[in-house]
Amino acid sequence: MRPSGRKGRVDVSTLPANASAHEHGDGAGGKGHDAGHDHAHPPFLAHHFESPAQQFDSAKLGMWLFLATEVLFFGGLFVAYAVLRNRFPEVFSYASHYLDTIMGGINTAVLILSSLTMALAVRYAQTGKKTAMLVCLWLTFGGAVGFMVIKYFEYEHKIHAHLVWGSTFYTPPHDAAGRAEAEALKQPLQPAPAIVITDPTVPALPMLAVTPPVDQPAIKPATQAPSGLASTAAIAKAEGLQTGESTVGDHPSLHLEDKTMPANTHLFFAIYYAMTGLHGVHVVIGGGMLLWLIWRGMRGDFGPQYFTPVDIGGLYWHVVDLVWIFLFPLFYLIH
Amino acid sequence: MTAINANNDSVLDHTASTDNYLTHTRGFLSWALTLDHKRIGVMYLIGVLTSFLGGGIFAILLRTELLTPGPTITANPTTYNIWFTLHGAIMVFLVIIPSIPAALGNFVLPIMLGAKDVAFPRLNLFSFWLWVIGACCAIVSLLVGQFDTGWTFYVPYSTTTELGGVVPVVVGVFILGFSSIFTGMNFVVTIHKLRPPGMTWFRMPLFLWALYATALMQVLATPVLAITVLLLIVERTVGIGIFDPSLGGDPVLFQHFFWFYSHPAVYIMIVPAMGIVSELFAVHSHRHIFGYRFIAYSSVAIALFSFLVWGHHMFLSGQSPLLNTLFSAISFSVAIPSAVKVFNWTATLYKGSISLTTPMFYALAFLILFTIGGLTGLHLATLNTDVHLHDTYFVVAHFHYVMMGSAIIGMIGGLHHWWPKMTGRMYSENLGRIACVIVFIGFNITFFTQFMLGSQGMPRRYYDYQPEYQIYHVISTMGSYVMAVGFMLTAYTLLQSLWSGERAPANPWGGRSLEWQCASPPPHDNFPVQPRVGDCYDFSCLRWSEEENGYIVDRSMDPELNANAPKRAEGAR
Amino acid sequence: MTVITLALGSALLAADPTPILGGDFWMPPPASTFAEGLDQMFMFINWLCYFFFALIAVLMVFFVIKYHAPKGHTFRMDGPHHHMPLELTWLVIPTLLVVPIFWLGFAGSRTLGVEGYVGLTTPPRNSYEIQAIAQKWSWSFKYPNGVISDDLYIPAGEPVRMQLRAVDVLHSFYVPNFRVKRDCVPGRYGYLWFQADEPTGHSRYHHLFCAEYCGNGHSQMNRRVFVLSRTDFDAWLKNEETWLEKIDDAELYWKAGPKLFARCTSCHTLDGVSGVGPSWKGIWDRVNGGAGSDGTFLDGKTYRDLIGPGKEFATPEDYIRDSILNPANHVVKPFSPSGMPTFKGQLDDRGIDALIGMMKHLDEFDPKTAKWLKATPEQK
DSSP: OOOOOOTTSOOGGGOOSOGGGSOOTTOOOOOOOOSSOOTTSOTTSOTTOSOHHHHHHHHHHHHHHHHHHHHHHHHHHHHHHHHHHHHOHHHHHHHGGGSOHHHHHHHHHHHHHHHHHHHHHHHHHHTTOHHHHHHHHHHHHHHHHHHHHHHHHHHHHHHHTTOOSGGGGGSOOOSHHHHHHHHHTOOOOOOOOOOOOOOTTSOOOOOOOOOOOOOGGGOOBOSSOTTSOOOHHHHHHHHTOOOSSOOOSSSOOHHHHOTTOBTTTHHHHHHHHHHHHHHHHHHHHHHHHHHHHHHHHHHTOOBTTBOHHHHHHHHHHHHHHHHHHHHHIIIIIOO | OOOOOSSOOOOOOTTSOSOOTTTSSOSHHHHHTOOOHHHHHHHHHHHHHHHHHHHHHHHHHHHHHTTSSSOSSOSOHHHHHHHHHHHHHIIIIIIIHHIIIIIIIHHHHHHHHTOSSOSOHHHHHHHHHHHHHHHHHHHHHHHTTOOOSTTTTOTTHHHHOOOTTHHHHHHHHHHHHHHHHHHHHHHHHHHHHOOOTTOOGGGSOHHHHHHHHHHHHHHHHHHHHHHHHHHHHHHHHTOOOSSOGGGTOOHHHHHHHHHHHHHHHHHHHHHHHHHHHHHHHHHHTTSOOTTHHHHHHHHHHHHHHGGGOGGGGOTTTTOOHHHHHHHHHHHHHHHHHHHHHHHHHHHHHTTOOBOOOHHHHHHHHHHHHHHHHHHHHHHHHSHHHHHHHTTBHHHHHHHHHHIIIIIIHHHHHHHHHHHHHHHSBOOOHHHHHHHHHHHHHHHHHHHHHHHHHHHTTOBSSOSSOOGGGHHHHHHHHHHHHHHHHHHHHHHHHHHHHHHHOOBOOSOSSOOOSGGGGSOSSOOTTSOSSOOOOOOTTOOTTEEEETTTTEEEEOGGGOTTTOTTSOSSEEOOO | OHHHHHHOOOTTOSSOOEEOOOOOSSOOOOOSTTHHHHHHHHHHHHHHHHHHHHHHHHHHHHHHHHTBOOTTOEEOOOOOSOOHHHHHHHHHHHHHHHHHHHHHHHHEETTTTEEOHHHHTOOOTTOEEEEEEEETTEEEEEOTTSOEESSEEEETTSEEEEEEEESSSOEEEEEGGGTEEEEEOBTSOEEEEEEOOSOOTTTEEEEEEEOSOOSTTGGGOOEEEEEEOHHHHHHHHHHHHHHHHHSOGGGHHHHHHHHHHGGGTTTOOSSSOOOSSOOOTTHHHHHTTSTTTTOBBTTSOBHHHHBSTTSSBSSHHHHHHHHHHSGGGSOBTTSOTTSSOOOTTTSOHHHHHHHHHHHHTGGGBOTTTOOBSSSSGGGO
């Protein structure tokens, strides 16, 4: 959430009755003045701050605290990832192959470059080089847009193939045959039998459970959706039998035909969309923030005396980049 | 250069007009778009107290239903379930969590600190409007189907219940979470960066230490609530499968996520009240708080430790025995700082000069009720006794003692303490004290009975119950009616003061923290000149002034400055 | 609802069983081997609490009276600001006190006779296993020989291990008199154990409550726990194995119907009042083309559209059977498609026959208590 930008305009209602008591950090000298406004107060200095330095420090601390909340916000999802990966290592090992490492890699490069241009923008703001700062801000914004475009293509391809979360994962994609099948699949969900069974004979002493290595041959491939949604046609398809319908089309459902796909693979995509989606939302918010900085920059608000919004905006952008640096290897690289 | 009057610490300008923060500007927009922390605090106060009324109405409804087993005022168990859910959700998210930090804290913190405002006034206003939007989401959820999941929203029930109000209310909770986070951010930065010269960390009043510790918890814990609620919404609407066992998910994972926030949340509720109580005991005993450093450190220690004990809500959930053991052990260690604070407060009464004012009544009530609430936590932290007591009325009694009997009582005590400062009016002390006593008596009748109800085996969230429990329920409900009367009287006392209370002096109680050095109500910019920071618990130079009808600080009484100064300060005549 | 549940027992009993009440000020009657020890643990913590509460309260009142400074008095300045030895004392002593509380809670003590958490969660190896299946809003208890019972019967004097399952949402198995409780989580098994030495017989029982909120019927999922001596228990188990088969076909509906109907009472009534599900009153007319047979289902069809020669269900019995085994297939307005769980695995064909028979002869049952109205079989 960004505060709306109205700095630069004086809010007369917050003027103190006797401003001579305030220190002026820029040493402009405290002449007594009445309710009017004088040059001793820089226009960007809010009246509850004693000095620009105090204002800058406060803004910085505030932004770092906000970034701590972002870390904890994403942290919850990282914990969910860890829990799911721990319970279903075979799922992650298998499903990560469906992600396009090249596109992910390009996105990573785009974001890292955009962090560079952002840092340069801050530097140019500090040194008063307005044009260079604006160019860098535009380039950063371009990085944000580029990232989202590539992400759009990644998502589009997967969504068409129904490589998505939940029970939709198991419905064949909607080509003509798929749509007819979806009609026939109108069954209510039945609760599944218990899946995870704890060994009743293990004594309940506190001990650390050792995670057994993944036993590939023992993994049961999914020929049927756990919630009983698979129709005979889908099962036939998964078994590779003749169903009389075309299986090669615009929207192949490779995953449903792959006999080695482990059960609960949909969970990988659930956490993938949750994390990359939330990250994407933050990139979009960052893009909006960059536009605002560009607008203010064009207005001439920033210079060596005052570059706080660029600085703290940069901090936000770096954290958005950092989150992606973690997401990329966790989803795309490790198998 | 700051201008200081060398003789008199008061920075009151007696020739100033009666202009104050309430009258400074007029009109709806001057309040709706205000950046003045005092006005924002007042708006929060009105919102929080209105929500308290709403939550209280649901409480009376559900207690009335429990007068008899089976149907009493409703034949539909789902209606009863909606009542207890709403009571809990409103009280936790709309009332107790914001009450002290956002309503009282916003008003008092900058003045007590000696600053002109919080660090980010616009963010503060935004926090308030987020609270309003969150409250509106709760109202919307009532109109589109209500919700009956309990305030804890456990899955799979909350993801599968047909009542349509679940998603709107958790969206509201998400928004309220951000309101809380931004308030926390504001307070942390204000205390770090806006302290005036002389206000070192250990010169700060303990209420500010408490608000600081609370703000740390708000900033660090609430984002986890946000992600929990987001996952719940996605699970319910779209079915991603993270909590749904039929899709490979784990319902207990939700509990871990939920309590990781909600345990620090209960400390967000109680730590500010402890801060208020430290102020009340010191000021109304006119005595330096006992053990200042320890109380300050313990507030922060509680804030940090609170993140390590969430699993004690889940001892019977299927959590591993190892985790259960660790959580039980750490929960005991969290109890120790609070216990020591109780001893410190009691010791503050020793050799004090105690005024039995209404705020002091609330502080004493807090001491009793928090002791009971805190001690009964021992039964619940102990692994083998918790098996019998978990999810029974024993837990309900325990948390009402600490949340209602301590946090709310502390808040109302603080409200009475700073009411003259906020409104410029004195309320009737007699009415205030009587109301406090009625609430105290009603509270104990209502909730002490519930300890026995729970240990006798009555589960919680029950619409219907076995006949042998009825006598306890009847007593408890009668107590709740008494409490309601007490709260009505409290409201009347305070509202009456607005119309016919006498004008309040700057320092009616004889406090020494900075808020007592500005007029009541304060001017728009708090202090015309930078106040001088001294020891906020040093009551030696106070003198009752007849023309002020309040206390003033008279430096001529300082023995260091004046050898002939009387050895003792003078109380009010 | 509770009245019906309590009223239903085996049709062979003369009097209804009564709950075991009593106990002391704080606790219900202790009925398991570790209950008394746990009660002592509870009282130990209680006494500590009484002591510290009294200390604080007395000191508080004493100080308020002694140091009260009415208006006009001058302030004292001799109050201490801190006192390190005292502060350390009251830091160290509570810390020392909580350690044994934690330890007793965790490990227990054989000498003091208190079972700790470790013992409570470690069932003895020779425990008798019973499965508890929780659903909205009833319990089923499955015995090793396949018997399914609505109430919990356990052998006295032996450790019993409950294996806990939930079918839909969270529930919790709680027997206050035994001091045991554990959440039933869908998707995984949980367990707890206890041993009750004193038999209750068939006429007295301990309460079993669901202790985790699960919706509309959460407070009405109560069941009864009967502790039987080993011989009685074996006899009961044997009888239950074949009770349905042993009943004559002609008597099936009135001997077996009410006992099985116990499982349905959390959602269905006999007296016309709708609960979570429709009342059974008038059901036979509805499914036979009589009064109410134009009632509509969620998909717009009526009873008459579904039931009859050449239609989806050739006979009313087929329809009723399907609505018990696949309830979501056809749901009557305005009820919810996810309201009724399936009873596949819980009711076999004979059980379904008994219920269908009961529906055919509803006029022979008391609509409030579901008891068969004729006093003796001869009057049938």
